[in-house]
Amino acid sequence: xxxxxxxxxxLIKTRGQQVTLSCSPISGHRSVSWYQQTxxxxxxxxxxxxxxxxxxxxxxxxxxxxxxxxxxxxxxxVSTLELGxxxxxxxxxxxxxYLNYGYTFGSGTRLTVV
Amino acid sequence: xxxVEQNPLFLSMQEGKNYTIYCNYSTTSDRLYWYRQDPGKSxxxxxVLLSNGAVKQEGRLMASLDTKARLSTLHITAAVHDLSATxxxxxxxxxGSGTYKYxxxxxxxxKVLA
Numbered sequence: 403x404x405x406x407x408x409x410x411x412x413l414i415k416t417r418g419q420q421v422t423l424s425c426s427p428i429s430g431h432r433s434v435s436w437y438q439q440t441x442x443x444x445x446x447x448x449x450x451x452x453x454x455x456x457x458x459x460x461x462x463x464x465x466x467x468x469x470x471x472x473x474x475x476x477x478x479x480v481s482t483l484e485l486g487x488x489x490x491x492x493x494x495x496x497x498x499x500y501l502n503y504g505y506t507f508g509s510g511t512r513l514t515v516v
Numbered sequence: 517x518x519x520v521e522q523n524p525l526f527l528s529m530q531e532g533k534n535y536t537i538y539c540n541y542s543t544t545s546d547r548l549y550w551y552r553q554d555p556g557k558s559x560x561x562x563x564v565l566l567s568n569g570a571v572k573q574e575g576r577l578m579a580s581l582d583t584k585a586r587l588s589t590l591h592i593t594a595a596v597h598d599l600s601a602t603x604x605x606x607x608x609x610x611x612g613s614g615t616y617k618y619x620x621x622x623x624x625x626x627k628v629l630a
């Protein structure tokens with residue numbers, strides 16, 4: 403059974419640019435959550451999508467946005483990149499109901515903003 | 517505010533020794549998860565604890581959950597170098613609308629010395 407696939411694995415962008423990251427969940431999983439991980443702030447929740455709707459949102463500025471498609475694949479977009487956006491971005495897939503038993507994480511996208 | 521705190525944040529221990537990592541959380545939840553992360557890698561699910569008094573064991577790791585104390589422990593028995601990693605606990609927090617968020621602890625960076 404295929405796992406959670408994130409692309410690309412690595413990205414280098416310039417400050418002020420925008421970037422789109424992609425996440426394909428496990429087949430049958432309808433929930434995709436995104437996390438930002440940095441050495442200083444740890445793992446921080448960005449947002450969760452379930453059946454194409456944003457269901458939960460963390461405390462990030464509006465420059466961070468996302469969407470989910472009908473096949474449950476999700477994209478995350480960051481506009482007007484700042485140096486502080488350099489991080490490992492992880493997506494996690496789950497069934498999305500309270501019967502769900504934990505998340506399965508992708509390998510992550512390492513974003514470097516220069 | 518929903519908080520999940522782990523201690524210690526850093527742990528350096530000798531091979532063959534035992535130690536316990538603690539995870540405290542600030543609100544009612546009956547589910548707790550433990551993950552392992554190797555440097556530069558994604559999160560790997562270790563344990564899912566679904567009820568008060570739950571105990572799970574895998575190799576040299578044993579996790580337990582006390583929902584009344586809002587405490588989970590991850591006990592390491594006779595540590596080996598391969599256990600060196602960062603360990604995260606995470607808690608399902610159900611919101612008033614019936615949705616839930618997944619809140620991660622601060623992480624415990626474990627280094628096992630030969």
